[in-house]
Amino acid sequence: MQTRNPLLDEFAKLTTGAMGLAQAAGEEAKTAWRAQADRIAAEMDLVRRDEFDVLKDEIAALRAEIATLKAAEKPANKPRKGTSTDGTPATDADS
Template sequence: MQSKNPFLDEFAKLSTSAMSLAQAAGDEAKAAFRAQGDRFVADMDLIRRDEFEAMKEVMLAEIAALKLEIQSLKSKAE
């Protein structure tokens, strides 16, 4: 048998509201910390990992081309 207790109903509603408010505050705090972290990284002039990997590939290709050019010049000199 179930009875309706207005006090418990209100307490349940209040608890639900408090939990959703706490979750929203947590999400807002995460967003604020992430923004502050991004700002910190931007101020330090750091690059992202994907940018580093792309630049690394370009540099390796240029090094390989220069090695071929050196080999070519050495063979012409001989």
């Protein structure tokens, strides 16, 4: 046999209401925190991820182009062949 206790019913309603209020307050705090973080990030003028990736790709392409240009330039800078071991022409020691 089950009896209804009005005191326990009121306590259950009170706890349910408090939990709902706490959950709503938590969601409100999360929303406020997110808005504040977005505002701070906007004030700091941070770069977005997609802009960073585009710039990173451009830099990689430029580095590859520089490497290609350096590789093409190396044969033109070859020293003349001489008789010394360092590749420069030998000079007469008497003069």
